[in-house]
Amino acid sequence: MIPCRGRVEVGPLRLERGGELPQVELAFETWGRWDPQRKNAVLICHALTGDAHVAAHDPQDRPGWWEAAVGPGKPIDTRRWFVLCSNVLGGCYGSTGPASPVTSGDPSSRWGGRFPTITVRDMVHAQRRLLDALGIDRLALVVGGSLGGMQALEWAVTYPDRVEAAAVLAAPPAASPHAIAWNEVQRQAIFTDPAWQGGDYPPDRPPRRGLALARMLAMTTYRGRDEWEARFGRDEVPPGTDPVAARAGDYATAPRPGVPAEFFRFQIESYLHYQGEKLVRRFDAATYVTLTRAMDLHDVGRGRGGLKGAAERVRARVYVLSISSDLLYPVEEQRRLVRALRRAGKDVTWHVWRAPWGHDSFLVDGAGVARRVMEWLDEPGAAAAGPREGAAVAVGEGRP
Amino acid sequence: MIPCRGRVEVGPLRLERGGELPQVELAFETWGRWDPQRKNAVLICHALTGDAHVAAHDPQDRPGWWEAAVGPGKPIDTRRWFVLCSNVLGGCYGSTGPASPVTSGDPSSRWGGRFPTITVRDMVHAQRRLLDALGIDRLALVVGGSLGGMQALEWAVTYPDRVEAAAVLAAPPAASPHAIAWNEVQRQAIFTDPAWQGGDYPPDRPPRRGLALARMLAMTTYRGRDEWEARFGRDEVPPGTDPVAARAGDYATAPRPGVPAEFFRFQIESYLHYQGEKLVRRFDAATYVTLTRAMDLHDVGRGRGGLKGAAERVRARVYVLSISSDLLYPVEEQRRLVRALRRAGKDVTWHVWRAPWGHDSFLVDGAGVARRVMEWLDEPGAAAAGPREGAAVAVGEGRP
Numbered sequence: 097m098i099p100c101r102g103r104v105e106v107g108p109l110r111l112e113r114g115g116e117l118p119q120v121e122l123a124f125e126t127w128g129r130w131d132p133q134r135k136n137a138v139l140i141c142h143a144l145t146g147d148a149h150v151a152a153h154d155p156q157d158r159p160g161w162w163e164a165a166v167g168p169g170k171p172i173d174t175r176r177w178f179v180l181c182s183n184v185l186g187g188c189y190g191s192t193g194p195a196s197p198v199t200s201g202d203p204s205s206r207w208g209g210r211f212p213t214i215t216v217r218d219m220v221h222a223q224r225r226l227l228d229a230l231g232i233d234r235l236a237l238v239v240g241g242s243l244g245g246m247q248a249l250e251w252a253v254t255y256p257d258r259v260e261a262a263a264v265l266a267a268p269p270a271a272s273p274h275a276i277a278w279n280e281v282q283r284q285a286i287f288t289d290p291a292w293q294g295g296d297y298p299p300d301r302p303p304r305r306g307l308a309l310a311r312m313l314a315m316t317t318y319r320g321r322d323e324w325e326a327r328f329g330r331d332e333v334p335p336g337t338d339p340v341a342a343r344a345g346d347y348a349t350a351p352r353p354g355v356p357a358e359f360f361r362f363q364i365e366s367y368l369h370y371q372g373e374k375l376v377r378r379f380d381a382a383t384y385v386t387l388t389r390a391m392d393l394h395d396v397g398r399g400r401g402g403l404k405g406a407a408e409r410v411r412a413r414v415y416v417l418s419i420s421s422d423l424l425y426p427v428e429e430q431r432r433l434v435r436a437l438r439r440a441g442k443d444v445t446w447h448v449w450r451a452p453w454g455h456d457s458f459l460v461d462g463a464g465v466a467r468r469v470m471e472w473l474d475e476p477g478a479a480a481a482g483p484r485e486g487a488a489v490a491v492g493e494g495r496p
Numbered sequence: 497m498i499p500c501r502g503r504v505e506v507g508p509l510r511l512e513r514g515g516e517l518p519q520v521e522l523a524f525e526t527w528g529r530w531d532p533q534r535k536n537a538v539l540i541c542h543a544l545t546g547d548a549h550v551a552a553h554d555p556q557d558r559p560g561w562w563e564a565a566v567g568p569g570k571p572i573d574t575r576r577w578f579v580l581c582s583n584v585l586g587g588c589y590g591s592t593g594p595a596s597p598v599t600s601g602d603p604s605s606r607w608g609g610r611f612p613t614i615t616v617r618d619m620v621h622a623q624r625r626l627l628d629a630l631g632i633d634r635l636a637l638v639v640g641g642s643l644g645g646m647q648a649l650e651w652a653v654t655y656p657d658r659v660e661a662a663a664v665l666a667a668p669p670a671a672s673p674h675a676i677a678w679n680e681v682q683r684q685a686i687f688t689d690p691a692w693q694g695g696d697y698p699p700d701r702p703p704r705r706g707l708a709l710a711r712m713l714a715m716t717t718y719r720g721r722d723e724w725e726a727r728f729g730r731d732e733v734p735p736g737t738d739p740v741a742a743r744a745g746d747y748a749t750a751p752r753p754g755v756p757a758e759f760f761r762f763q764i765e766s767y768l769h770y771q772g773e774k775l776v777r778r779f780d781a782a783t784y785v786t787l788t789r790a791m792d793l794h795d796v797g798r799g800r801g802g803l804k805g806a807a808e809r810v811r812a813r814v815y816v817l818s819i820s821s822d823l824l825y826p827v828e829e830q831r832r833l834v835r836a837l838r839r840a841g842k843d844v845t846w847h848v849w850r851a852p853w854g855h856d857s858f859l860v861d862g863a864g865v866a867r868r869v870m871e872w873l874d875e876p877g878a879a880a881a882g883p884r885e886g887a888a889v890a891v892g893e894g895r896p
Contacts, residue, residue: 213760273724273764277716280765281709288688288705305688309681313713316677321826324673330795360613362792364673365680392762395730423823426721 098178098230100153101125103190106225112215113393119200122226123190124148124182127166128174130232135260137232138172139223140181141240141247143459144314144387145379147189148181161459165466172466177236184243185222186214186386194295194382208382209295216243216394220250224258234258239469241265241417241458242425243387246394249433253396256411263415263469265458266422268429269403269436270395275424278317279388282310286381295382307381308372315371320421320454328364403432407440414444415472417458417465424455445472498578498630500553501525503590506625512615513793519600522626523590524548524582527566528574530632535660537632538572539623540581541640541647543859544714544787545779547589548581561859565866572866577636584643585622586614586786594695594782608782609695615793616643620650624658634658639869641665641817641858642825643787646794649833653796656811663815663869665858666822668829669803669836670795675824678717679788682710686781695782707781708772715771720821720854728764803832807840814844815872817858817865824855845872 107120125148130137140150142161151160151167166172166179183191194211197203227235238259240248245267252262268275289306291297397403414437418430427448437444447468451457458465507520525548530537540550542561551560551567566572566579583591594611597603627635638659640648645667652662668675689706691697797803814837818830827848837844847868851857858865 270730272721273728273730273762274716274721276730276762277712277724277764277768280762280768281713281716284709284712285685285688288685288709290690309684309688312677312684313681316674316681321672321674321828324677328673330670330673330676362673362676362680364677368677368680428721 098126098130100127104226104229106222106229107192109185109218109222109225111212112217113213115212117192117212120185120192120222121190121196122182122185122192122222124180124226124230125150125153126181127151127153127179128177130178130230132231132233135234135236136176136178137227137235137237138177138179139227139235139238139251140166140172140179141223141238141244141251142181142184143240143242143244144391145375145384146184146244147187148183149189150179150181162462162466164461164463170466171463171470173470178232180227180230180232182223182226184247184387185219186211186383186390188380188383191222193380194386195299195380206296206299208297209292209385211295211382211386213393214386214390216246216250216390217254219390220247220254223247223251224255227258235260237261237263237469237473238412239263239265239466240267241465242267242455243391246391246396249396250394252410252412252414253400253406256409259412261413261415261473262410263417263472264430264433265417265465265469266419266425266430266455268394268425269406269433270397271392272425272429276392278313278424279392282313283385283388285309285313286385292381295385297381302376303381304376307379307384308369308376310384311375312368312372315368317424318454318456320452320457321423322421323452323454324364326452328362328367331363333361333363333366403436404440407433407436407442410437410440410442414442415469416444416446417468418446418448419453419455419457420448420450421452421457422455498526498530500527504626504629506622506629507592509585509618509622509625511612512617513613515612517592517612520585520592520622521590521596522582522585522592522622524580524626524630525550525553526581527551527553527579528577530578530630532631532633535634535636536576536578537627537635537637538577538579539627539635539638539651540566540572540579541623541638541644541651542581542584543640543642543644544791545775545784546584546644547587548583549589550579550581562862562866564861564863570866571863571870573870578632580627580630580632582623582626584647584787585619586611586783586790588780588783591622593780594786595699595780606696606699608697609692609785611695611782611786613793614786614790616646616650616790617654619790620647620654623647623651624655627658635660637661637663637869637873638812639663639665639866640667641865642667642855643791646791646796649796650794652810652812652814653800653806656809659812661813661815661873662810663817663872664830664833665817665865665869666819666825666830666855668794668825669806669833670797671792672825672829676792678713678824679792682713683785683788685709685713686785692781695785697781702776703781704776707779707784708769708776710784711775712768712772715768717824718854718856720852720857721823722821723852723854724764726852728762728767731763733761733763733766803836804840807833807836807842810837810840810842814842815869816844816846817868818846818848819853819855819857820848820850821852821857822855 109120149160183189186193188195198205238248238251245264286306289303291303396406418427434446453460549560583589586593588595598605638648638651645664686706689703691703796806818827834846853860
C-alpha cells in the first residue's frame with residue numbers, strides 16, 4: 097500500500113551537466129490505489145512554483161493546485177486511476193533543492209546558491225527512481241503543463257518503455273531564446289536584490305524584493321493580453337486603497353516642489369505587486385533560480401540527434417496542447433514538436449485551444465484541460481485525424 | 497535662419513496631471529531649410545531612449561538614430577524638407593527632465609525622483625511652444641515610432657489645425673495593461689537597486705544595475721521571436737569569452753561542493769547583458785522612470801470622449817504602421833486606432849509590415865520605413881484603398 101504522502105530517498109544522483117548530488121529525496125503525494133494488473137498509474141508533473149499537492153485528499157484538506165482536475169468523479173478520476181505527483185528535484189516543497197541542507201539533519205548547511213545546475217532530464221531520472229521505489233513499473237499517463245509538460249515530454253523520450261501515454265501541455269520541445277531571456281531577467285532581478293548575497297541568504301532574510309520582481313515579470317508572460325484588457329484595462333486604483341503600493345515606498349512618495357503629492361497606480365500594477373508579494377511568502381529564491389535555469393536548459397533533442405532523434409525514441413501516444421494566447425511558449429513551438437513526432441510516425445494528437453488566459457490557461461481551467469486529456473486517453477486511434485474539436489473549447493489552427 | 501542645433505526656453509509649463517514646471521527648455525536639431533511659403537516642416541519625434549540627433553549634419557558628424565532615413569537624397573530628403581527633432585520633455589539629452597537642475601545653473605539641485613509626472617500630451621504642448629519660438633506655424637508631417645508615434649498621434653489630435661499629415665509607427669492609441677505591466681516591472685527593477693535612493697542618487701553613482709535590468713527586460717519586448725530564434729537560437733557563449741558575464745558576479749561564481757565550477761551563458765543572455773550595460777553608459781535612471789510613466793499614461797482619448805472623440809478631432813491625413821512581429825504594441829492595437837479614424841471619416845492609411853525584428857523594426861530598417869512614409873505623403877488620395885503593398889515589404893493583414 098502506497099501512502100498518500102511520503103518522502104523517498106532516491107540518491108545519490110549523477111547530474112547531466114556534471115557532478116553528483118550525494119543525497120536526493122523526493123516528496124510525493126498520491127490519490128487512488130495502484131493496481132499492478134491494470135497499470136493504472138498517472139504521473140502528474142507540476143510547474144515552476146508548484147508542489148506535490150495536486151488536490152485535497154479529503155474534504156478537510158486544503159485544495160491543491162489542480163483541484164478541479166483530480167479526485168473521485170473528477171476528470172482524472174481517482175476511483176479509477178492511481179495518481180502520483182512528486183515535488184520536482186531542485187524544488188522547495190520537500191524534495192532536495194537549494195533550500196535543503198547540504199548535510200542531512202544540519203539545517204545550517206543550506207545549499208542556497210551553491211546548488212548545482214540541474215536539468216529537466218535530471219528531474220525525470222529522479223522521478224523514475226521514485227517510481228522504482230514505489231514499485232510502479234509503468235505509467236498509463238504522464239501529464240504536465242509548462243515545466244511539467246517539459247518533464248512529461250522528457251519522460252516519453254528518456255523512458256519510452258515505461259510510458260504508455262504522455263500529455264504535454266503548453267510546453268515547448270526546447271526553451272526558445274525569448275523564454276531564456278525572460279528567465280534570465282528574472283534571475284537578475286533576484287541577484288540585484290542585495291539580500292541575495294550570492295545565494296547564501298539566511299532563510300529568514302531572503303531576497304524578497306528580487307523574487308517578487310521576478311514573479312511580476314513572470315506574470316506578464318503567463319497571462320493573456322485579451323484577458324488583461326478585459327479584466328484591468330486602464331483602470332486605476334482608487335487612492336488609498338492599495339496597501340501593497342503604500343508599502344512599496346517608491347516613486348510616488350518623494351515630495352515634489354511645486355507639484356501636488358500624487359499616488360497613482362493602475363489596477364494591473366496593483367495586481368502584479370500582489371502576485372509578487374504572494375509568491376515571496378511561499379517560495380524560495382535560490383530554488384527559483386535553479387528551476388528557471390533547468391527550464392532554459394530544456395532541449396529534448398540534446399545529445400539525441402536533435403528533435404528528430406528524440407521523436408524517434410518515443411513509443412507512447414502523445415497529446416500536445418497549445419494555448420492560442422500563450423506568450424511564453426507560443427503555438428508555433430508546439431507545432432515543431434508535433435511535426436517531428438508525426439514525421440517519425442508517432443501517434444500524436446494536437447489541440448490548439450483558444451483560451452484567453454495565456455500560458456496559465458491549463459491552470460485556470462484545470463477541469464476542462466484534464467477532461468480533454470482523459471477523453472483523448474480513452475480514445476486510442478483518434479490521433480491520425482489530426483487536430484479535432486474538444487468538448488468545451490473551440491479549436492482553430494492546428495496544422496503542423 | 498533656424499540653427500541646426502539649439503535650445504529654447506518654452507516654460508513655465510502647466511502639466512496635465514497637475515502642477516507646473518517653472519522652467520522648461522527643449523534641445524533641438526534641424527536639417528534643411530524652413531520655407532514659410534512651402535510649409536515644408538517635418539517634425540520627427542524620438543522614442544524612449546532617443547535624442548534630437550536623428551542624423552549627422554555633415555560627414556564628420558556622428559551618425560544619428562535614424563541616419564538611414566534623413567539627409568540629402570535620403571527618404572526624408574533634407575534638400576526638400578526642413579526636418580526638426582527635439583529631445584522630449586522629461587528627457588536627458590538637453591531638454592528639461594529629471595537629470596536637469598531644479599534651479600537653473602545650480603547642478604546640485606537635480607530633480608531626480610522628484611520630477612513631476614508628465615504625459616505625452618505635455619510633451620506635445622512643449623514641442624508646440626518650441627515650434628512657435630522657431631516661427632513654424634504648420635507641420636507638413638509629424639512622424640515617430642513607439643513613444644514618438646504616441647507623440648505624432650497626440651499632435652494630430654491636440655493641434656489639428658497645425659498638422660497636415662501624421663505618421664504613427666508602431667504605437668497604440670493607448671497603453672495596454674501588458675505594456676503598462678512591462679514598464680512597471682522595469683521601474684521596479686530600478687527601485688530595487690539600492691543605488692536608486694528614492695531617485696536622489698548622485699549623478700556619478702546611479703542605479704546602474706537596476707537600469708541595466710530594466711533595459712534587459714525592455715529588449716525582450718522590442719525584438720522579434722523569429723529574429724532571436726535565427727540569430728541566437730540556443731547557442732552558448734564559449735567559456736571565457738564574455739567579459740560582461742564575468743563581471744556580473746552571479747550564480748555561477750559560488751563554489752559548489754562536489755560539483756565542477758561552471759560558467760555558462762546562452763548567447764541571448766550575453767546579448768541582453770550587453771544591451772543593459774550599453775544603455776547605462778548613456779541614459780539616466782530617473783528619466784527612464786519618468787518617460788515610461790508618460791508612456792503608461794498615454795491614452796489619446798482621455799478627456800476627449802474616448803478614442804472616438806479623439807479621432808473626430810483629427811484633420812491631418814494619418815498613416816499607421818503596424819509591425820507583424822511587435823510584441824509590445826501588437827497589430828490589434830493599431831487596428832483599433834485605424835478603425836476609429838475610418839469610422840470618423842478620416843483619411844487614414846494602414847500598413848501591416850511583415851518584419852522580423854519586432855517593435856524595433858522601424859529603427860532597424862529606418863530607410864525602408866521612412867521611404868514608405870514619404871511615398872504615402874506624396875500620394876494623397878491613395879488612402880481610401882486601404883492596406884496596400886509597399887515597395888520593399890510584403891503586406892499581409894490590414895483589415896481594420
